[in-house]
Amino acid sequence: MTGGALPGPDGRLRCPWGLSTEDYTAYHDEEWGRPVHGDDALFERLCLEAFQSGLSWITILRRREGFRRAFAGFDIAAVARFGEPDRERLLADEGIIRNRAKVDATLANARLLADWSPGELDELIWSYAPDPETRPAPRTLADVPAVTDESKALAKALKKRGIRFVGPTTAYALMQACGLVDDHLTDCTARGGG
Numbered sequence: 001m002t003g004g005a006l007p008g009p010d011g012r013l014r015c016p017w018g019l020s021t022e023d024y025t026a027y028h029d030e031e032w033g034r035p036v037h038g039d040d041a042l043f044e045r046l047c048l049e050a051f052q053s054g055l056s057w058i059t060i061l062r063r064r065e066g067f068r069r070a071f072a073g074f075d076i077a078a079v080a081r082f083g084e085p086d087r088e089r090l091l092a093d094e095g096i097i098r099n100r101a102k103v104d105a106t107l108a109n110a111r112l113l114a115d116w117s118p119g120e121l122d123e124l125i126w127s128y129a130p131d132p133e134t135r136p137a138p139r140t141l142a143d144v145p146a147v148t149d150e151s152k153a154l155a156k157a158l159k160k161r162g163i164r165f166v167g168p169t170t171a172y173a174l175m176q177a178c179g180l181v182d183d184h185l186t187d188c189t190a191r192g193g194g
Helices: 022-030 039-052 057-061 064-070 076-080 084-092 100-113 120-126 149-160 168-177
Strands: none
Touching (some): 022 057, 039 064, 039 120, 039 168, 120 149
16 A cells, blocks of 8 residues: 555654655654644645745745744734835745745735734634534555645635735645644544644
8 A cells, every 4th residue: 555654763653744854754743734723824835825825835844934934933913914125025035935926915915904803814714614423544555635625615715815925735735734624644643633
């Protein structure tokens, strides 16, 4: 069975992608698939998933601290106040991905979210978490989807509310990263928060 959980140097079974670099191992073991709540925390994940679009996640993971510095810790209210000088600073910042469309979407999304009620982003995103009882645990990487009906619906709901740069694949990556779904493989020791 190709693509199943593999033992790491410590003997623990992990999803194969979690063994490719030390950065991935730490992210896999400590963060990915664990529930994330809070508007600012979810805004950060939403932004990082958008910046990842078309790139490898390791590129974003290794620049995450640079992103946090550049975007005021992803504090929605602070980023919403960014003006043109901040935009130019971001587009020149080598510590992040300097993609104009992604930077502009992040700033626009922050301005939009700043007008939402506290907890509204958290509530909206988590309302699309599927019932875990209806989702069989993936046995191999081939069993892990890139898009689901829930991620399509979440992307549509976010877009309808004005959020930019989020499609069904980005929405599903967000759902995986933030624990709305547990896509750790059946035999992975991190499954279920382990």
